[in-house]
Amino acid sequence: MSRQPNLTATLAKGLEVMEALADLEETGLTELARRLDLSAPTLFRILSTLVAEGYALKAAGRYRLSLKSWEIGAKAVRRLKLKDLVRPRAERLSQRSAESAHLAVLQGSGVVIIDKVDAAQPVRVDTYLGQRAPAHCSATGKAILAFLPPERVDEVLEPPLQRYTERTICDVRKLRKELAAARGQGYAVNRGEWRTDVCAIAVPLQDHAKEVVASLSLTLPTVRFTEDAIRTSFLPALREAAAAISADLGRA
Amino acid sequence: MSRQPNLTATLAKGLEVMEALADLEETGLTELARRLDLSAPTLFRILSTLVAEGYALKAAGRYRLSLKSWEIGAKAVRRLKLKDLVRPRAERLSQRSAESAHLAVLQGSGVVIIDKVDAAQPVRVDTYLGQRAPAHCSATGKAILAFLPPERVDEVLEPPLQRYTERTICDVRKLRKELAAARGQGYAVNRGEWRTDVCAIAVPLQDHAKEVVASLSLTLPTVRFTEDAIRTSFLPALREAAAAISADLGRA
DNA sequence: TGTCGTATTTCATTATTTGAAATACAATTT
DNA sequence: AAATTGTATTTCAAATAATGAAATACGACA
Numbered sequence: 057m058s059r060q061p062n063l064t065a066t067l068a069k070g071l072e073v074m075e076a077l078a079d080l081e082e083t084g085l086t087e088l089a090r091r092l093d094l095s096a097p098t099l100f101r102i103l104s105t106l107v108a109e110g111y112a113l114k115a116a117g118r119y120r121l122s123l124k125s126w127e128i129g130a131k132a133v134r135r136l137k138l139k140d141l142v143r144p145r146a147e148r149l150s151q152r153s154a155e156s157a158h159l160a161v162l163q164g165s166g167v168v169i170i171d172k173v174d175a176a177q178p179v180r181v182d183t184y185l186g187q188r189a190p191a192h193c194s195a196t197g198k199a200i201l202a203f204l205p206p207e208r209v210d211e212v213l214e215p216p217l218q219r220y221t222e223r224t225i226c227d228v229r230k231l232r233k234e235l236a237a238a239r240g241q242g243y244a245v246n247r248g249e250w251r252t253d254v255c256a257i258a259v260p261l262q263d264h265a266k267e268v269v270a271s272l273s274l275t276l277p278t279v280r281f282t283e284d285a286i287r288t289s290f291l292p293a294l295r296e297a298a299a300a301i302s303a304d305l306g307r308a
Numbered sequence: 309m310s311r312q313p314n315l316t317a318t319l320a321k322g323l324e325v326m327e328a329l330a331d332l333e334e335t336g337l338t339e340l341a342r343r344l345d346l347s348a349p350t351l352f353r354i355l356s357t358l359v360a361e362g363y364a365l366k367a368a369g370r371y372r373l374s375l376k377s378w379e380i381g382a383k384a385v386r387r388l389k390l391k392d393l394v395r396p397r398a399e400r401l402s403q404r405s406a407e408s409a410h411l412a413v414l415q416g417s418g419v420v421i422i423d424k425v426d427a428a429q430p431v432r433v434d435t436y437l438g439q440r441a442p443a444h445c446s447a448t449g450k451a452i453l454a455f456l457p458p459e460r461v462d463e464v465l466e467p468p469l470q471r472y473t474e475r476t477i478c479d480v481r482k483l484r485k486e487l488a489a490a491r492g493q494g495y496a497v498n499r500g501e502w503r504t505d506v507c508a509i510a511v512p513l514q515d516h517a518k519e520v521v522a523s524l525s526l527t528l529p530t531v532r533f534t535e536d537a538i539r540t541s542f543l544p545a546l547r548e549a550a551a552a553i554s555a556d557l558g559r560a
Numbered sequence: 561t562g563t564c565g566t567a568t569t570t571c572a573t574t575a576t577t578t579g580a581a582a583t584a585c586a587a588t589t590t
Numbered sequence: 591a592a593a594t595t596g597t598a599t600t601t602c603a604a605a606t607a608a609t610g611a612a613a614t615a616c617g618a619c620a
Contacts, residue, residue, distance in 0.1 A: 062600075063357045065576070066608070070319035071361045078383040086566060095610050100568065105315045109323045110416055117567065117617090121384040123415050123422070129378025130438020131330040163375050164362055170375070185437075186382020314569075317607070318577070338597060347579050352599065369586090369598065 069094070073102050077112055077121040084118055126186075136161070138270055139171045141304050142261070145297040146173045146272065152293040155274040156180050158256075160196035162204075163188070165212050167197045167271070181254050181275050192217045192231060193224045195256035196271040198244035202235045203260045203268035209235070223249045243291065244271075248278055255281035257290050259298040263305050272297060321346065325354050329364055329373040336370055378438075388413070390522055391423045393556050394513070397549040398425045398524065404545040407526045408432050410508075412448035414456075415440070417464050419449045419523070433506050433527050444469045444483060445476045447508035448523040450496035454487040455512045455520035461487070475501045495543065496523075500530055507533035509542050511550040515557045524549060 076092055077083065083091075089099045103119055106112035110124045133139070139159065146157040150173040159171040166188045174180060191197030191212050201209050209232075217226040225231045238244040246256045258273035274290050328344055329335065335343075341351045355371055358364035362376045385391070394411050402409040402425040411423040418440045426432060443449030443464050453461050461484075469478040477483045490496040498508045510525035526542050 062353050063360060064318050064322065064353050066316055066318035067322035067354060067357045068361055070316065070322065071357075071363065075380060078380045081387060084566075085568090096567075097569080097610060098608075101314050101316050101608080102319060104568095105319045105323075108315060109320055111323065121381070123381055123384055123413070123420055125377040126381025126385055127415070127420055127438045127440060128327055128330045129373070129375055129381055130436065132373040132375055133378055133438070134436045135333060161375070163379065168375055168379055184382065184386045186379050186385070188379060336597075337599090348598075349579060349600080350577080353577085356599095 069098075070102050070105065073099065074106060074111060074121065074125065077106075077119060078125075080121075082118050082120050088119070133170055136170065138261075142270075142272065142301055143171060143173075145301050146171065149173070149272070149274070149293050149297045150175060153274050153289050155276045155280070155290070156183070158183065158196060158258075158273045158275055159270060160189070160194075160200075160258075160273065161270045162191065162197070162200050162212070165214065166190050167194055167200065169196075170270075175276070179277060181277060183275065189250060190218065190220070192226075193220060193246060193249035195244050195246040195258035195275070196273045198235060198238055198246065199258035199260045199271040199273070200268050202238040202244055203262070220250050221248055221252045223247060223252075225249060243294065245286075247281070253278045257281075257286060257294065259294045261298060261301055261305070269305075272301070321350075322354050322357065325351065326358060326363060326373065326377065329358075329371060330377075332373075334370050334372050340371070385422055388422065390513075394522075394524065394553055395423060395425075397552050398423065401425070401524070401526070401545050401549040402427060405526050405541050407528045407532070407542070408435070409549075410435065410448060410510075410525045410527055411522060412441070412446075412452075412510075412525065413522045414443065414449070414452050414464070417466065418442050419446055419452065421448075422522075427528070431529060433529060435527065441502060442470065442472070444478075445472060445498060445501035447496050447498040447510035447527070448525045450487060450490055450498065451510035451512045451523040451525070452520050454490040454496055455514070472502050473500055473504045475499060475504075477501060495546065497538075499533070505530045509533075509538060509546065511546045513550060513553055513557070521557075524553070 072092060073088070076088060080088070085096060085100060085103065089096050092099065103112060107114050111122055113120045113122045142159050146159060150157040154175055154177055156175040157173045158169050160167040160169050169183060169185055169187045172183060172185060189197060191201055201212060213228050213231065215228055217228065217231070219226050225234065243257055243259045248255060254275065255278045256273045256275040258271045260268040261270045261272055263269050272294065274294060324344060325340070328340060332340070337348060337352060337355065341348050344351065355364060359366050363374055365372045365374045391411065398409040398411060406427055406429055408427040409425045410421050412419040412421050421435060421437055421439045424435060424437060441449060443453055453464060465480050465483065467480055469480065469483070471478050477486065495509055495511045500507060506527065507530045508525045508527040510523045512520040513522045513524055515521050524546060526546060
């Protein structure tokens with residue numbers, strides 16, 4: 057076994073187990089051991105440790121992820137403060153446009169939704185706080201990438217870019233062109249590039265130093281994403297919200 | 309060093325480091341090593357692993373917690389489904405009462421806020437999603453404990469109960485009496501038992517099998533927590549919300 | 561009661577973690 | 591520019607903890 061220098065393999069394994077639990081709803085020992093290719097005793101000890109530390113729950117021999125990792129991470133989210141500032145604007149944005157507003161930040165090679173306001177109408181896109189989307193085929197991701205320094209963009213757009221639908225832009229050159237265009241326009245769109253029936257339009261949010269720190273989007277079913285709605289409703293509403301937030305961020 | 313059987317010490321250490329990062333905003337290696345009583349090389353390897361796995365971020369030799377643990381945990385939160393169901397009721401509850409509504413679940417010996425609707429007035433209590441409160445001196449905690457089977461209550465009320473204010477009930481016998489009363493009344497209150505200037509009133513939420521799974525509260529500054537407001541506004545609003553949710557849960 | 565599949569413990573072996581010390585790096589002072 | 595200080599990182603032999611095969615316990619079902 058080739059060993060990485062200066063890393064603790066045991067910890068890495070434990071974190072992997074935690075991630076697997078997150079995707080699994082509930083699992084037994086043997087089942088998970090097979091999935092992760094760990095021996096039963098090893099996995100048993102890891103799970104026992106996770107339970108002892110409160111990260112996993114055990115009931116009737118079955119393991120589940122607890123809320124502890126969420127709780128821990130919530131402290132980091134809270135520190136972003138962004139949320140408090142954006143929330144009232146996002147509410148107004150959602151009302152004006154009748155669509156769902158999302159606040160997202162870049163995290164690794166994807167974006168994560170850190171706040172949202174659901175559209176007040178029954179047909180809407182199902183999303184959740186903490187949900188991750190690929191940066192290269194989401195409006196929020198592209199709005200952020202468009203305003204990021206080139207070297208940061210390179211890290212995120214490490215080929216190959218995964219294809220999700222026939223509209224996903226997987227060609228890095230082509231994507232860069234689009235990002236340049238988005239920078240010019242001040243907004244980015246996603247037309248079914250991740251999920252066929254979901255479209256979105258997003259604007260970047262910049263802090264006092266004009267660095268992009270997040271993005272704000274309207275996310276909706278493709279059928280409602282008409283050029284007319286974009287021009288007369290979504291874009292004006294997003295721009296107003298972004299301007300107000302940027303002004304606030306300028307002060308803080 | 310006396311070794312626990314069947315637990316992986318390295319993983320436990322790594323998780324402790326993660327928790328410390330959550331409380332720390334940002335830290336250097338030496339500083340954190342002192343705090344956790346770990347040798348510099350050991351901590352270095354743990355932090356390197358956390359960074360490699362995406363749980364921590366490193367910039368200019370300083371370490372911070374990333375959003376990854378939050379993202380992982382969000383999947384567990386989402387699975388509770390409760391939130392979706394409660395949200396519209398909580399919104400109406402907050403509007404009717406003009407106070408902040410919280411949805412909380414039991415997690416270890418405390419409760420964690422998994423959803424909230426802020427009061428639409430400027431003077432309100434500062435809380436955040438993922439925030440933990442002690443079960444023995446919060447309205448949400450007591451509302452849940454009051455309807456939990458005795459053996460589960462024992463686990464949570466492991467003495468000594470920590471004192472936070474002069475009103476905190478630290479005597480287990482006395483607290484049990486109050487829980488019995490709360491069970492009779494169908495709601496629990498907290499009168500400055502955790503934070504002097506914060507009061508709350510909470511009702512339990514029960515699933516189809518009549519098991520308590522969460523609680524719903526109104527949380528507000530002590531100055532507004534009058535007997536009159538409780539009787540004419542808070543309690544009726546909470547009861548209506550709880551009844552509607554329970555009916556929904558009965559079906560699901 | 562017996563059988564089967566899964567979970568847990570034991571224990572000798574093996575591999576990884578460990579920390580002292582050496583070294584590299586960065587910021588600040590002289 | 592050189593010296594100083596404090597922190598971060600690497601090295602390496604010793605110490606320790608992790609490992610998995612096998613034995614055992616448990617629990618469901620026949």
